[in-house]
Amino acid sequence: MKNIVKEIESKFSNHDDxxxxxxxxxxxxxxLIGFNTLVDLPKSKLYVQQMAASSTxxxxxxxxxxxxxxxxxxxxxxxxxxxxxxxxxKDDEENAVIDPIAQNLSSSIEEPKNESPIQSSTDxxxxxxxxxxxxxxxxLNTERLCHCSxxxxxxxxxxxxxxxxxxxxxxxxxxxxxxxxxxxxxxxETIDDLNKQFGQRRLSPVSHLFATELPVQAIHSLKKNRIxxxxxxxxxxxxxxxxxxxxxxxxxxxxxxxVLSFMLRLFRVxxxxxxxxLPALYVALVSVxxxxxxxxxxxxxxxxxxxxxxxxxxxxxxxxxxxxxILEAIVRLPKSVGPAITMVGGVILGQAVVExxxxxxxxxxxxxxxxxASSAVIGMQNSLYxxxxxxxxxxxxxxxxxxxxxxxxxxxxxxxASLTSNDIPYLTFRIEQKGDTK
Amino acid sequence: xTQRIQIGAVFIIIHLSFGYLVYPNLVYVLTxxxxxxxxxxxxxxxxxxxxxxxxxxNYFPENDVIDIFLKMGRWAVxxxxxxxxIHLIALVALNIRLHTEVIISIFLPRTPYWSIMALLxxxxxxxxxKGLGTIxxxxxxxxxxxxxxxxxxxxxxxxxxxxxxxxxxxxxxxxFLLNKNFCYLLGFSxxxxxxxxxxxxxxxxxPFFIAWVSVTLFFLSVVYIPLYIFGQEPVVVMxxxxxxxxxxxxxxxxxxxxQPLFFGLxxxxxxxxxNAVILWMIGRIMQKMLKCSKGESSYWIIAFSVIAFIxxxxxxxxxxxxxxxxxxxxxQAYLMIIIPCTIFIYGxxxxxxxxxxxxx
Numbered sequence: 001m002k003n004i005v006k007e008i009e010s011k012f013s014n015h016d017d018x019x020x021x022x023x024x025x026x027x028x029x030x031x032l033i034g035f036n037t038l039v040d041l042p043k044s045k046l047y048v049q050q051m052a053a054s055s056t057x058x059x060x061x062x063x064x065x066x067x068x069x070x071x072x073x074x075x076x077x078x079x080x081x082x083x084x085x086x087x088x089x090k091d092d093e094e095n096a097v098i099d100p101i102a103q104n105l106s107s108s109i110e111e112p113k114n115e116s117p118i119q120s121s122t123d124x125x126x127x128x129x130x131x132x133x134x135x136x137x138x139x140l141n142t143e144r145l146c147h148c149s150x151x152x153x154x155x156x157x158x159x160x161x162x163x164x165x166x167x168x169x170x171x172x173x174x175x176x177x178x179x180x181x182x183x184x185x186x187x188x189e190t191i192d193d194l195n196k197q198f199g200q201r202r203l204s205p206v207s208h209l210f211a212t213e214l215p216v217q218a219i220h221s222l223k224k225n226r227i228x229x230x231x232x233x234x235x236x237x238x239x240x241x242x243x244x245x246x247x248x249x250x251x252x253x254x255x256x257x258x259v260l261s262f263m264l265r266l267f268r269v270x271x272x273x274x275x276x277x278l279p280a281l282y283v284a285l286v287s288v289x290x291x292x293x294x295x296x297x298x299x300x301x302x303x304x305x306x307x308x309x310x311x312x313x314x315x316x317x318x319x320x321x322x323x324x325x326i327l328e329a330i331v332r333l334p335k336s337v338g339p340a341i342t343m344v345g346g347v348i349l350g351q352a353v354v355e356x357x358x359x360x361x362x363x364x365x366x367x368x369x370x371x372x373a374s375s376a377v378i379g380m381q382n383s384l385y386x387x388x389x390x391x392x393x394x395x396x397x398x399x400x401x402x403x404x405x406x407x408x409x410x411x412x413x414x415x416x417a418s419l420t421s422n423d424i425p426y427l428t429f430r431i432e433q434k435g436d437t438k
Numbered sequence: 439x440t441q442r443i444q445i446g447a448v449f450i451i452i453h454l455s456f457g458y459l460v461y462p463n464l465v466y467v468l469t470x471x472x473x474x475x476x477x478x479x480x481x482x483x484x485x486x487x488x489x490x491x492x493x494x495x496n497y498f499p500e501n502d503v504i505d506i507f508l509k510m511g512r513w514a515v516x517x518x519x520x521x522x523x524i525h526l527i528a529l530v531a532l533n534i535r536l537h538t539e540v541i542i543s544i545f546l547p548r549t550p551y552w553s554i555m556a557l558l559x560x561x562x563x564x565x566x567x568k569g570l571g572t573i574x575x576x577x578x579x580x581x582x583x584x585x586x587x588x589x590x591x592x593x594x595x596x597x598x599x600x601x602x603x604x605x606x607x608x609x610x611x612x613x614f615l616l617n618k619n620f621c622y623l624l625g626f627s628x629x630x631x632x633x634x635x636x637x638x639x640x641x642x643x644x645p646f647f648i649a650w651v652s653v654t655l656f657f658l659s660v661v662y663i664p665l666y667i668f669g670q671e672p673v674v675v676m677x678x679x680x681x682x683x684x685x686x687x688x689x690x691x692x693x694x695x696x697q698p699l700f701f702g703l704x705x706x707x708x709x710x711x712x713n714a715v716i717l718w719m720i721g722r723i724m725q726k727m728l729k730c731s732k733g734e735s736s737y738w739i740i741a742f743s744v745i746a747f748i749x750x751x752x753x754x755x756x757x758x759x760x761x762x763x764x765x766x767x768x769x770q771a772y773l774m775i776i777i778p779c780t781i782f783i784y785g786x787x788x789x790x791x792x793x794x795x796x797x798x
Contacts, residue, residue: 289545294695400557402699403545406706410580411561414710417575418568427575432440 004073004092005031011077018080021045022090025052025061029090033076037103038083044100048087058089068097106131112213114380119255124213129159129232135215136163136237140222144168152184159232160188168225170431176422177227177240191238194231198240198421205385208421210242212379220251225431241421245429247272247382271376274369275386276412279316280397280405282366287312288401304360313398315359319367320394322349324387327371442642444574445635446649447581448715452628453653454588455708457660458701459536460763462679464623465661468614470670471607473661476614480623481654488629488650491778492643495636497785503633504726506781509788518777519723522630525769527742530716531750532763534558537709539756540678544702552751558710563743565714566721567736570635573714580707587704588656591684594697595663598687603669604662618768625767630777631715634722717743 005020012018017037023030023045032045048065055061062069065087068079076086076095085100109131112124125132133147144166151157160181164174180197188194191209195201198208209229212218218228218237229238239246248268253261286305290298308315326345330338353359374387393408400407419426465476498506507515538555546554565573614620632641664679667686673679684697720742725735753759 292694292696292699294693297693298695396557400549400554401545402703403541403554403706404557406703407557407561407710410576410583410707410710411564413579414561414565414568414572414576417579418565418572420571425571425575427579 004076004095005033005088007073008033008076008080008086012080023048025049026055026058028058030058031088031090033086033088034080034100035083038105039085039100040103044085047101048098058094062087062094062096066096066098070095071097109135115213115378117214117216117250117252120214120216120252123215125215125218125230125235125237127233127235129161129230132230132235132237133161133163136219136222136228139215140165140219145222148178150181150184152181153187154185155187158188160194161230163222163228163230164226165222168223169227170225173422173424173431174227188231191231191234191236194229194238201419204419205388206416206419206426207242207381209238209240210246210379211236211238211381213237214252217251241424241431242426243424243429243431244416244427247377247379247386250378268376268378271373272386275374276390276393277405277409278366278370278373279320279390280393280408281402282363283312283316283394284397284401284405286362287398288404292402301362304362307357308360310358313394315363316366317394319353319359319363320370320390323367323371441574442645444578445632445641446645447577448574448631448711449629449646449649450653450656451577451581451584451708452631452712452715454584454656455533455537455705455712456628457653457657458680458705458708459540459678460760460767461623461657462661462664462673463677464619466670466674466679468617468619468623471605473604473665474606474658475608475612476620476623477654477657477661479612479615480620481650481657483624484629485647485650487774487778488632488646489643490782491629491633492641492646494778494780494782494785495633495641497781497789499640500636502636502722503630503777503781504723506784508726510784515727518780519727521769522773522777523720523723523742525766525773526716526720527746528749528762528766529770530562530713530720530743531746531753532759532766533716534562534709534713534746535750535753535759536763537705538750539759540681541702541705544681544696544698555747555750558706558713559743559747561710562713562717563739565710566717566739566743570718573711573718574635577711580711584704584707587700591697591701591704592659592663594689595667595683595687597689598683599666600669601666603667604665621771622764622767624774625770628770628774630774631719633777633781634719 009020015035017035019032019034019036019041021032021041023032025048032041032048034041034044048061051064052061055064068075071079076088076097079097080086083100083102084097086095086097088095106128107126109123109126111122115124123135125135137145142165146164146166148162150160150162152160162174162177162181177198184197186193188197191207191211195208201208210221212221213236215237218239221237221239222228227240229240231238248265249261253264256264285293286301290301293301305312310318326341330342330345333341350364354361354364370390374383377383377386389412393405393412396404396408396411398404417425417427424431465473468476495501495503495506498509501509504515504519507518534555535551538551538558542549542551542554565576632646635641660680664673664676664683667683668676668679676682681698681701684701687697689697717739721735721739724730724738724742730738753762
């Protein structure tokens, strides 16, 4: 055994899945090197032997197997880590990096889990980055679709792909994103890690990236002058930049006639507004400004709160927090327990809370309405941030009544209007600027 | 194109904000009949001034008012814009105080006014610091929220109309033009902000004409609604005729008791954005005048807004405030004539000068 093999062996001495197999090919001994968790060894061996049978010499065999011949040690180590099979001849003179028959580690194309498209194809992105890019290429076969790939990270080199349509996405945006992706120093584990690279938005609930599972949606975004990023092992297309319109419209809406899709979008807008202001409006109208109602209506509202010991603000905040807790808990629960908990949470708790006179009937209606309304928007992430933004308005409402509701709402709009990613404002409906086709 | 729509929305919002409260009172003082004549005169005068202003600004593409004054020389900036800044600070303070007074009387009679002023100030300052882009983008959304409220106010008041209260007449000769109150009235049309937004987009006259028409219609409705409901004599003595006109309306099928609620809501949106624009203008002037970076201009905005806040806090009573507000609009009227004319004349002269230089 010569130098290279020894060096590699010592490098991987504390990896139990590392193998060095000696094999006789054409009366010369060769070493097969790799990870058996990434390489299907028996099948790969068979493949090499079959190839060897039809080759006259070792040199011919290696040329037949691969085009990466006689590389240096560093390259060999890198290839081993990437799941390649390395062949080194015993006399250490020749080596080759070949693509082995790999262990099947990725799942096939499945149906979407987080989105449920209606009247649309039900493919969803998987975990393998190449399959994902392939899915886009298959449906958008134009030579203007450009693909830049990156390897980022400090500890692990993670694959990252940027896709855009030349002539659609603005050139300076592509350049900036390219720069930002090249500058990544730390490991990218989650979408939020990647998000940070596009500018600090630490305290902001709105992400720079919009995650979608559906190839249709990703292709639509590409056509609408945006950039799509793929991260290895992340079953989402990350659309950059994230715009407010993503929350309200999906491309599948347009499978219906225009009037119906308009109606759907209108309902989503109503959903957003209702989630933001309904609980606040309840607090404002019940505790601070009851006089704005007509007398009989005001009396009805007050009557529904008769005998309730909590103040309107406490009552509302308790219910809103409780509901958000339930929503969060249901996500974590195993599928078999979920329905039971939903029943206990919804039916028993709701009934009990009203009968114990802890909260008013009216509030239960309001809370149910906002829970449903907050899910009308597209994207889990968007629904979550809308749910978060209702709290500041609620607090303002408890202090200033209707004035607080309105200022809170306007402040939310101003806050959203102030967000930009790479100079593209969040509150635009589409990116008008186009890039050059050159 | 989008930006022009946004600037148009800001234009309308600022006019609405100033127009809602004091505008009707000033018109009622000026004349007893033919109020529309006053409104139209004021609006036409404004249109002429806007035209002059835009013509002047278009001599210098991609420059705003401050750049143009800087071209004239540092003395010009100090001479023209320092009084303007002082005037703007006073305007912010008086504007917010006046609006807060009305908002309190509608929503929260028992809440101390400093807390509401602080709330509104905070949002305005935040918007101003975030810059022009934020102001313009949020203006569209605020416009979309407030405009239906304004329309609702106007249309719901029809049920209380008594057409015998006013007959449309004709005043000739228009004596009110010589009254000093007309000067105050002119001060309500604040279009000077247009000159600060020109660095990115070139302004064209046509979209503003549409904005101007809608503002004129709004002014007419604001003046005539209280007139049709109450008549000329009671209206003159009222402090806020439009609000009281709203208060008199009672729609039986509607679940809300008090109509001024919607008036108050629209005022909130309007005053926040109007003040944000003014504070942003102050920040812009200080930034260019003292050549500081963008971050530093936000310190100026905060500093001046604190001054304005303290000023607004210490205005002792309402009558004094309204008096000062009138003086401030007088100053506004003065600046509104001076600044556009100066820019126009300078632009005209320098264009000739440029042609002369090229020949050499």
